Amino acid sequence: MPQQPLSEGYQVFISRPVASVGGEITVPGDKSISHRALLLSSIADGTSIIRGFLHSEDCLATLAALQAMSVDVVVEGDDLKILGVGIEGLHSPPGPLNLGNSGTATRLLAGVLAAQPFDSVLTGDASLRKRPMERVAVPLRLMGAVIETRGGGGAPLKIKGGRPLTGIDYTLPIASAQLKSAILLAALWAEGQTTVRSPNPSRDHTERMLGVMGVKIEQSSSHTVSLTGGGRLQAQELEIPGDFSSAAFFLVAGLLGAPDGLLIRNVGVNPTRTGLLKILQEMGGQIELRNQRECGGEPIADLFVTQSELRGVEVRTDLVSLSIDEFPVLFIAAACARGQTVVTGAEELRHKESDRLGVMATGLRILGVSVTEYSDGLSIEGGSISGGRIDSQGDHRIAMAFTIASLAAKGAIEILRTEEVATSFPDFVSVATRSGLAIEVARSRGKDDLSDE
Ligand code: S3P
Numbered sequence: 001m002p003q004q005p006l007s008e009g010y011q012v013f014i015s016r017p018v019a020s021v022g023g024e025i026t027v028p029g030d031k032s033i034s035h036r037a038l039l040l041s042s043i044a045d046g047t048s049i050i051r052g053f054l055h056s057e058d059c060l061a062t063l064a065a066l067q068a069m070s071v072d073v074v075v076e077g078d079d080l081k082i083l084g085v086g087i088e089g090l091h092s093p094p095g096p097l098n099l100g101n102s103g104t105a106t107r108l109l110a111g112v113l114a115a116q117p118f119d120s121v122l123t124g125d126a127s128l129r130k131r132p133m134e135r136v137a138v139p140l141r142l143m144g145a146v147i148e149t150r151g152g153g154g155a156p157l158k159i160k161g162g163r164p165l166t167g168i169d170y171t172l173p174i175a176s177a178q179l180k181s182a183i184l185l186a187a188l189w190a191e192g193q194t195t196v197r198s199p200n201p202s203r204d205h206t207e208r209m210l211g212v213m214g215v216k217i218e219q220s221s222s223h224t225v226s227l228t229g230g231g232r233l234q235a236q237e238l239e240i241p242g243d244f245s246s247a248a249f250f251l252v253a254g255l256l257g258a259p260d261g262l263l264i265r266n267v268g269v270n271p272t273r274t275g276l277l278k279i280l281q282e283m284g285g286q287i288e289l290r291n292q293r294e295c296g297g298e299p300i301a302d303l304f305v306t307q308s309e310l311r312g313v314e315v316r317t318d319l320v321s322l323s324i325d326e327f328p329v330l331f332i333a334a335a336c337a338r339g340q341t342v343v344t345g346a347e348e349l350r351h352k353e354s355d356r357l358g359v360m361a362t363g364l365r366i367l368g369v370s371v372t373e374y375s376d377g378l379s380i381e382g383g384s385i386s387g388g389r390i391d392s393q394g395d396h397r398i399a400m401a402f403t404i405a406s407l408a409a410k411g412a413i414e415i416l417r418t419e420e421v422a423t424s425f426p427d428f429v430s431v432a433t434r435s436g437l438a439i440e441v442a443r444s445r446g447k448d449d450l451s452d453e
Contacts, residue, residue, distance in 0.1 A: 018257070031104070033241065131352075251305050328398045392416060
């Protein structure tokens with residue numbers, strides 16, 4: 001089978017072809033909402049309860065950062081009790097805050113820390129340190145913050161405390177919820193009004209949660225949001241819905257191999273997150289939203305997906321920011337569809353946990369798929385998929401996406417460097433196994449040696 005070389009000591013997934021998937025599963029709590037629940041509860045007045053919190057490495061990095069700034073947290077099973085310190089209650093951390101792999105934690109915390117009376121340093125792992133941070137420093141500096149980024153604009157970020165902030169009217173260069181949220185969080189402490197304008201809509205969990213906690217948010221369109229500083233947040237009981245981005249792997253699994261259907265319960269279906277539903281439905285995918293309801297300002301549904309004949313599509317560029325984390329698994333669906341799928345306007349994918357256009361193109365080619373790479377997208381010829389060995393480059397979503405390809409592949413798919421799956425979906429293998437997938441977890445001990453764990 002086609003192979004990429006093995007390096008020593010990495011965790012490997014071996015995903016073997018299975019006849020079908022089905023039954024009922026749930027996916028863990030939403031990562032974006034879990035980060036926000038921690039941040040906003042910490043600066044609220046009173047004690048918040050967070051139910052269904054995602055205990056993944058990324059969210060635990062945010063939690064540790066807040067604890068380092070004197071926020072008390074009580075873990076009660078899957079739930080968290082956060083003793084809010086109020087808008088003026090964070091304390092100087094004893095050292096640099098290490099946010100691991102998490103871009104969301106780093107950028108959102110940059111917004112909060114720009115407004116604090118103390119200095120701070122934000123850093124992370126090798127992948128995080130390569131990601132662009134000037135994009136968040138630029139608007140925060142316009143508000144009055146003093147922030148230094150490393151060399152070409154990456155982490156560590158050094159933030160000087162004690163600078164008074166003033167509201168700004170800022171147009172984002174890209175539709176990024178992380179940037180929008182960082183500015184809105186800093187705006188809580190800023191003098192006057194802050195307005196953030198976006199070229200396209202992006203996920204709006206920060207706005208929704210601020211609203212639930214009593215901060216007045218003005219949303220003049222899906223592209224423009226304003227907030228006036230000086231308010232306070234009220235503690236809440238927050239229920240985190242299942243993560244649509246985690247459910248996405250099983251939506252595609254169901255489309256490829258669930259003749260009797262696969263039910264994914266309790267998934268967040270905020271319209272700023274569900275671009276993938278529209279794309280898959282346009283490809284011919286049968287996905288039903290059942291039992292639609294609302295919880296804590298967020299829409300939720302059970303998703304029922306049935307095996308479908310998929311056809312290639314040209315993905316609308318206005319859906320890109322609404323499905324930004326789902327492209328790895330969408331590219332797998334495209335490789336299994338009849339005809340060509342074209343994605344453009346997605347240059348941002350090169351700045352995620354890995355260069356997701358480059359790494360996906362390389363992996364798909366190893367599986368025999370014909371792929372053309374553009375600076376801002378991919379064109380994929382759907383057809384047959386072979387087995388093979390792929391390097392996920394330590395990107396959690398790429399690792400999980402390639403396990404799903406085994407439903408259509410002629411042989412096993414080995415995926416290297418899968419540890420980072422724990423950043424967003426620590427139970428991925430057991431949920432996948434429950435759905436009917438056959439994923440073995442192994443470790444490379446030397447060149448071409450895969451030993452079972
Ligand atoms: C996130 C926003 C997205 C997404 C990331 C989580 C968030 O990034 O890719 O995984 O929680 O705000 P951008 O908004 O920067 O594209």
